[in-house]
Amino acid sequence: ISGALLFFCGPLAVYAQQSICPLPPPGVYSSDQLVSIGIPPDTRLTVYLDGTRLDNSDSPVLLTAEADTERTYRITVEIRSRDPESPLIEQAHFEWTIDRKKPATPQFLLSGEAGGVSVSAVSGEPVSIHYTMVQPFYRAESRGTAAPGEKIFLPEGTILCGCAVDRAGNRSGYASVTAATGVYRNSGFKVVNPVPGNWANAQTL
Numbered sequence: 001i002s003g004a005l006l007f008f009c010g011p012l013a014v015y016a017q018q019s020i021c022p023l024p025p026p027g028v029y030s031s032d033q034l035v036s037i038g039i040p041p042d043t044r045l046t047v048y049l050d051g052t053r054l055d056n057s058d059s060p061v062l063l064t065a066e067a068d069t070e071r072t073y074r075i076t077v078e079i080r081s082r083d084p085e086s087p088l089i090e091q092a093h094f095e096w097t098i099d100r101k102k103p104a105t106p107q108f109l110l111s112g113e114a115g116g117v118s119v120s121a122v123s124g125e126p127v128s129i130h131y132t133m134v135q136p137f138y139r140a141e142s143r144g145t146a147a148p149g150e151k152i153f154l155p156e157g158t159i160l161c162g163c164a165v166d167r168a169g170n171r172s173g174y175a176s177v178t179a180a181t182g183v184y185r186n187s188g189f190k191v192v193n194p195v196p197g198n199w200a201n202a203q204t205l
Helices: none
Strands: 006-008 021-023 027-029 033-039 043-049 061-063 070-081 088-099 107-113 116-122 127-135 140-146 152-155 159-166 175-178 182-184
Touching: 033 043, 033 070, 033 088, 061 070, 107 175, 116 159, 127 152
Parallel strands: 006 033, 027 088
Antiparallel strands: 021 033, 033 061, 043 070, 070 088, 107 116, 116 152, 127 140, 127 159, 159 175, 175 182
């Protein structure tokens, strides 16, 4: 891990807030990130990574995480004029998380309603549930997104298939549910019909 790349992002005469410009912006990412810090011209940069001052603050900072792990980095940035004895002009704190863990496959709770069931997902993580509902007989399909605990009405004869997506964009495995047969959790899917290929007419999967 090394320091931060300098690029100019504003005039020296004005040190407005956000004159320190990190790229990519602080946030949660599913892959390694190379962070650079932009500062006003004619200033010098000091970078602290998780409390440790970097020897070379003029190079990018590589933020990484092992597969199936999550790691948070905290970077403190200080800018001063080029005078070695100059006072601090601005300080800023930023945080990045590299999240390479897939969220858990969602579990679905069902409650009976007229004409179908209400389905809500259960998850112990901050995720959104991306789902597809398919009505095989009418060859109808709809897609949507719901928060854990939010109720989705599933009509009789309709299949719901969904996964959890976390803040970094990682996707869980898929789970499916129908009003008649209930939940199939943590089980894979097998294409029974049709066989893979190109078709000139509509096919029911």
